[in-house]
Amino acid sequence: MTIAAARQPGPRFVPPALVGVAALLVALLIMELLIQFNFVSRFIVPPPSEIIGSFGRVIVEEHVFSRFLLTLGECLTAGVMLTVFGIAGGVLMHRIKLLQQACETWVAAMAAAPVVLAYPLFMVIFGRNAWTIIMMGFFAALPPVILKTIEGMANTRKVLVNVGRSFNLTPTQQFWKIMFPAALPTIFVGVRLGLIFALINIVGVEFLINYGGLGQLINDLAERYDLAGTYAAICFVILVSVLFFMTLEKAERWLRPID
Amino acid sequence: MPSNASTNDAILVADDIVVRFETPEGPITAVDNVSLKVQPGEFLSVIGPSGCGKSTLFNVIGGLLGEHQGVVTVAGETISGPHKSIGMVFQEESTFPWRTVTDNVGFPLELVGMPKAQRIERARHFIKMVGLDGFENRYPGELSGGMRQRVSLARTLASEPKILLMDEPFAALDEQTRLLLGDKVLQIQQHLKQTTLLITHNITEAVQMSDRILVMTYRPGKVKRIVDINLPRPRTSEIVGSEAFGRYVAQIWSDLREEASRGMQDEEKHVLEHPGTAS
Amino acid sequence: MATTDRLTRFVAAEPLVSHVTLLRIAIILAVLAIWEFMAHSGLLYRDVVPSLFAIGKALYDLLSHADFYFNLGVTAAEIGTALLIGGFSGLAVGILLGANRFLSKAFEPYLYYLGPTPKIIFFPIMIMWFGVGPSSKIALGTLSCFFPVALSVAAGMRQIDKVLIRVGQSFRASTWQMITKIYLPAMRHPIINGIRLGLGVALIGTLLAETKLSNKGIGFLIINAYSTFDMPRMYAMLIVLFVLAIGANALVGRLGDLEGIKRT
Numbered sequence: 132m133t134i135a136a137a138r139q140p141g142p143r144f145v146p147p148a149l150v151g152v153a154a155l156l157v158a159l160l161i162m163e164l165l166i167q168f169n170f171v172s173r174f175i176v177p178p179p180s181e182i183i184g185s186f187g188r189v190i191v192e193e194h195v196f197s198r199f200l201l202t203l204g205e206c207l208t209a210g211v212m213l214t215v216f217g218i219a220g221g222v223l224m225h226r227i228k229l230l231q232q233a234c235e236t237w238v239a240a241m242a243a244a245p246v247v248l249a250y251p252l253f254m255v256i257f258g259r260n261a262w263t264i265i266m267m268g269f270f271a272a273l274p275p276v277i278l279k280t281i282e283g284m285a286n287t288r289k290v291l292v293n294v295g296r297s298f299n300l301t302p303t304q305q306f307w308k309i310m311f312p313a314a315l316p317t318i319f320v321g322v323r324l325g326l327i328f329a330l331i332n333i334v335g336v337e338f339l340i341n342y343g344g345l346g347q348l349i350n351d352l353a354e355r356y357d358l359a360g361t362y363a364a365i366c367f368v369i370l371v372s373v374l375f376f377m378t379l380e381k382a383e384r385w386l387r388p389i390d
Numbered sequence: 391m392p393s394n395a396s397t398n399d400a401i402l403v404a405d406d407i408v409v410r411f412e413t414p415e416g417p418i419t420a421v422d423n424v425s426l427k428v429q430p431g432e433f434l435s436v437i438g439p440s441g442c443g444k445s446t447l448f449n450v451i452g453g454l455l456g457e458h459q460g461v462v463t464v465a466g467e468t469i470s471g472p473h474k475s476i477g478m479v480f481q482e483e484s485t486f487p488w489r490t491v492t493d494n495v496g497f498p499l500e501l502v503g504m505p506k507a508q509r510i511e512r513a514r515h516f517i518k519m520v521g522l523d524g525f526e527n528r529y530p531g532e533l534s535g536g537m538r539q540r541v542s543l544a545r546t547l548a549s550e551p552k553i554l555l556m557d558e559p560f561a562a563l564d565e566q567t568r569l570l571l572g573d574k575v576l577q578i579q580q581h582l583k584q585t586t587l588l589i590t591h592n593i594t595e596a597v598q599m600s601d602r603i604l605v606m607t608y609r610p611g612k613v614k615r616i617v618d619i620n621l622p623r624p625r626t627s628e629i630v631g632s633e634a635f636g637r638y639v640a641q642i643w644s645d646l647r648e649e650a651s652r653g654m655q656d657e658e659k660h661v662l663e664h665p666g667t668a669s
Numbered sequence: 670m671a672t673t674d675r676l677t678r679f680v681a682a683e684p685l686v687s688h689v690t691l692l693r694i695a696i697i698l699a700v701l702a703i704w705e706f707m708a709h710s711g712l713l714y715r716d717v718v719p720s721l722f723a724i725g726k727a728l729y730d731l732l733s734h735a736d737f738y739f740n741l742g743v744t745a746a747e748i749g750t751a752l753l754i755g756g757f758s759g760l761a762v763g764i765l766l767g768a769n770r771f772l773s774k775a776f777e778p779y780l781y782y783l784g785p786t787p788k789i790i791f792f793p794i795m796i797m798w799f800g801v802g803p804s805s806k807i808a809l810g811t812l813s814c815f816f817p818v819a820l821s822v823a824a825g826m827r828q829i830d831k832v833l834i835r836v837g838q839s840f841r842a843s844t845w846q847m848i849t850k851i852y853l854p855a856m857r858h859p860i861i862n863g864i865r866l867g868l869g870v871a872l873i874g875t876l877l878a879e880t881k882l883s884n885k886g887i888g889f890l891i892i893n894a895y896s897t898f899d900m901p902r903m904y905a906m907l908i909v910l911f912v913l914a915i916g917a918n919a920l921v922g923r924l925g926d927l928e929g930i931k932r933t
Contacts, residue, residue, distance in 0.1 A: 147774035175797050233692040243918040244911050245873045326787050335787040338699055339881055353793035361793055372786040390905035452839055478839040482832040488854045498840045
């Protein structure tokens with residue numbers, strides 16, 4: 132073992148994660164004190180104790196669980212559409228080289244475009260309902276899935292393709308038995324990105340058009356001037372978003388254990 | 391140069407350096423009571439097998455490794471961090487890819503606030519010294535590995551250090567480039583009468599360039615032997631091919647071989663005992 | 670004969686207009702044709718798909734009135750300010766987290782997991798804190814772009830070739846010198862990428878906030894067109910917006926290429 136691999140002696144007795152959490156708690160405590168002693172107006176920032184206190188109320192009275200299911204349902208619908216059309220689109224573009232050459236930069240440009248800003252347009256087309264939300268999530272999140280699918284298929288190691296050819300596989304067999312499985316890890320990265328974009332846009336649009344599940348909850352509470360409730364709802368949405376993100380990460384790691 | 395000169399004459403003194411590290415397998419002693427003295431204008435090489443702690447020693451003397459026992463003094467002053475009289479040349483590629491050759495070499499001068507015109511002139515002087523005139527406005531990406539090491543060398547020389555400290559600067563280069571660069575460095579050192587401390591694992595290089603060679607043991611690194619190289623300068627290819635030269639090399643190799651094979655056994659043992667880990 | 674072979678191969682080379690371009694033109698024309706058909710077919714509620722001529726006219730109207738440019742200026746100023754504040758604070762935090770392993774392990778997870786949450790939901794808070802004017806939009810834009818910049822810079826710091834840091838230390842560079850002469854130049858690609866992402870989300874955040882609650886800016890114009898059901902105008906606005914957004918993104922990307930050609 133080289134000396135370079137050895138660690139230097141250092142503070143090993145305080146795990147950093149604990150420090151992070153502690154810092155957060157200290158910050159909350161300071162906020163609480165500042166507000167209670169009127170250094171910060173409680174009409175602008177409610178004291179953390181009040182926010183935490185309103186969690187129970189919000190969860191029960193505002194039917195947070197059913198709202199969560201609604202948002203989840205929208206995400207899943209968008210997610211399924213995303214996966215099907217995104218992968219299909221990517222595969223199509225990979226198979227038809229000319230199509231890829233013509234359209235790939237367009238798709239990349241769409242990835243950089245603020246698609247979600249077209250939500251008023253979608254409202255006109257679909258009405259102020261769940262379909263606007265789902266479609267927005269779908270369109271905003273489609274480009275990364277397509278792009279990653281193309282990438283995954285393009286990066287199949289040549290040798291694997293040659294193995295298939297050496298066994299005289301038909302193009303269809305070649306696709307299903309070799310190229311698609313080999314591309315799956317990258318495709319999954321694309322789907323993960325797509326799902327995250329979908330969630331972000333879905334919750335955002337729910338907030339903006341004041342319809343739907345969790346996003347709408349925040350809007351509602353804000354318009355009712357329920358300060359503590361609004362903060363609580365935002366915390367809740369953050370929590371859901373973080374858990375969603377973590378779950379996707381775990382799933383991805385499970386799918387590609389060797390990397 | 392006599393090796394038993396009094397400490398008062400020596401420009402660099404390392405006294406009883408001990409360096410220990412914490413590793414997942416427990417503490418290891420990288421450097422164990424190493425002392426050395428370097429006289430002004432002297433070329434001292436430190437040679438040892440991989441894992442003998444010579445790079446650690448390099449970092450201690452260069453002031454980049456604070457956690458050690460023992461004291462390093464430069465012209466009487468104890469160091470507590472990189473000292474202005476010590477210039478370091480690293481083993482890895484260390485030129486700044488976003489700066490031209492001139493801007494690279496002028497870097498230390500920029501740090502101390504030298505005015506631009508003066509900086510450029512000084513940089514040009516050292517660029518010429520390492521034989522890279524004509525390449526002032528190129529970027530390191532356009533140069534070969536050997537040329538880049540020359541830029542690193544010029545950069546360190548531009549800060550006009552009293553002591554030049556080099557850690558296997560030619561290790562990444564092919565043999566022929568290494569020999570040519572070695573010649574160049576020797577030429578510059580003799581011309582500037584630059585005190586130089588070279589860390590290396592290459593015996594021929596050490597014997598060719600040095601006044602004295604310090605041979606280290608395998609970990610924990612101690613001083614095994616100090617060899618005076620009483621060969622005339624300049625060290626022409628005749629001298630390199632001479633019998634005396636060969637005897638020095640053989641002598642040092644017999645010391646090193648023992649240490650090197652201890653090192654190899656240790657490494658093999660480690661791999662066997664820790665399957666699945668990277669070393 | 671050998672020469673005829675070579676001649677034939679030459680003749681069979683690139684046509685004047687490449688196949689790719691032809692396909693692109695074909696696709697665009699097909700889309701436009703279908704659009705125009707839908708517009709006149711009466712299949713959809715009136716004006717949901719306005720005729721291309723109507724859109725063109727609205728586009729012309731839009732771009733020829735000072736009104737639009739005033740609002741564009743407001744939005745651009747909001748985004749620019751958000752990018753400045755968010756960018757610099759992201760840079761500072763990123764450098765801090767990237768330089769210190771401990772701080773990184775303690776606090777970077779917060780940034781990492783908060784990054785992909787929709788920032789627009791914080792808008793009610795921004796309104797409470799900053800009022801209904803441009804400040805709340807700038808605040809939201811700043812919040813949005815802080816995260817990608819900080820994360821990109823923190824990662825960039827860790828990827829800096831360690832030896833370059835040791836060179837700076839061996840020459841006793843001060844902290845400020847280390848930052849300006851070593852860290853920042855070594856990280857120019859992650860920084861530019863971070864800014865590119867940051868610009869994208871700052872743009873979205875600011876504009877969405879404008880659509881929600883504002884009386885100026887492009888977002889306001891869009892939602893205004895919606896509420897007056899002036900569909901051709903809305904389409905025109907969206908076209909202009911998308912062109913500007915994609916253009917800005919490409920420009921920042923090009924900035925990266927410019928510097929990086931010679932110097933890895």
